[in-house]
Amino acid sequence: MTDIAMIEAARGRLSGHARRTPLLSSSFLDDIAGRRIFVKPECLQQTGSFKFRGAWSAISYLPADIPAVIIMPADAPRIKIENTRAYGAEVVLYDRASEDRDEIGRQLSSERGLTLIKPFDEPLVIAGQGTAGLEIAEQASEEGITQASVLVPTGGGGFISGISLALEARAPGFTVHPCEPEGFDDVTRSLASGTIQKNATQSGSLCDAIVTPQPGTITFPIMSRLCGPGIVVTEDEALHAVALAFNRLKIVVEPGGAVALAAALFHGESLGETVIAVCSGGNIDPDVFRLALDRFAA
């Protein structure tokens, strides 16, 4: 199981490969939210997403020159599929509605003799994601922050589990909340009910990056122990956050990556005076970005 020692070890492996992303802020965003907002822009991470941390953490245990096969949903943004191929990987597409990614992974890895790395229910991946939590603890401390609500876009729960474990050890005054888009709030419902709940559908969201069938069997107990209630935002609120991140922070965030910023801006009533919103990724197709600008950055 992932613990703070594994997270610190992952940081060692990531050194010189992953980026230490900064902590951003804007008084304009503070005014909208009625509280102090800091943003941790993981869209500025290598590959445009926090996922690099967990992937590198796990892959750095394997021989350097292995072939990579990546299983991706067929309705993923074009830019993600193209970039994955451009980095040299073979991409296997599957249909979210009718196929089971885990089953495809088991079959492919057994047929070809490959090591299967799951995207979130995997201790080494969670340890890598936790390195973002170490940075948040240090950067908040530099800003003199001792209490904060940390909001994290959440799909399967690997990212928020890693961050929660890191903050439990390094910033125990912080509370962590998962953030999800309306209609895909499996984690929020699972935490509220105490048992794993599924999403009714798995596609059709602009917030594709954080849509998974249900919380993981490893991540759910971590979230149950360490996280506060989830916060659910509308797709419009996520797009509005994308436009405000463009205008006020000069960063490119995808809708799924912007749900925590949207929660901080528009659903902060129950939160403390200081909120740290993680923007988890920036791999957005230009058409969706234009849509956000058209509607909210006139």
Next chain:
Amino acid sequence: MTDIAMIEAARGRLSGHARRTPLLSSSFLDDIAGRRIFVKPECLQQTGSFKFRGAWSAISYLPADIPAVIIMPADAPRIKIENTRAYGAEVVLYDRASEDRDEIGRQLSSERGLTLIKPFDEPLVIAGQGTAGLEIAEQASEEGITQASVLVPTGGGGFISGISLALEARAPGFTVHPCEPEGFDDVTRSLASGTIQKNATQSGSLCDAIVTPQPGTITFPIMSRLCGPGIVVTEDEALHAVALAFNRLKIVVEPGGAVALAAALFHGESLGETVIAVCSGGNIDPDVFRLALDRFAA
């Protein structure tokens, strides 16, 4: 005159106010340029531009609660004018073609008893801009870089003068080049001829941020002593760089702020294996950003 001690002192005053921006990179950009490219994204600086550094450096010498009057060109992007007012300043607009900003500044400061701070021909401002150069030297050293071409978007020359002075002291193996848009290449022509040259016109460029009438009387000798030849890019190349920064770095850059990245990507023939391109600002109107996406991020 600005020297490394003044730059270090400015860094002390900026501590806790200005942001240490990261150094970004993308293998996709390296492939386009045929060399290693690092980007220093000053669009992520407070207020979305490097200008915060110089302004804070100068203003921190004055009493805390002075009223601020900002003289801006009437054709500046709307977002810049609105944000300046939103921060609480009085904005005085002038026409670039027919009016003289320096003369307006002299008159206003004398009438109202205000301290005049010029935007670039001012030692304290140059010292503040130089703090970006200190960061570049340190961050390049962390990456193991001992030789690099540093490209800087250049208008009046305050930013590049500060960076050049900092690098002269802290990274003497680096060469610095001013970058300008076609038709507004006063610095490039001035350096080539050895005497101050003017631009034929002062408006009509998408790269408005870095359009000034001519190099400064303080900055020109610094650039002459410390900078290599200028690099001129087309407006299309600047827009292309804006789109690539969106796609590959997940940052929002304005066209004027992207001319150094454009130079690195499309005019790198004479440069070394490692280029550090400064993206100086991100205050772009949504319509111009859409134009860049429409044309170069299809």
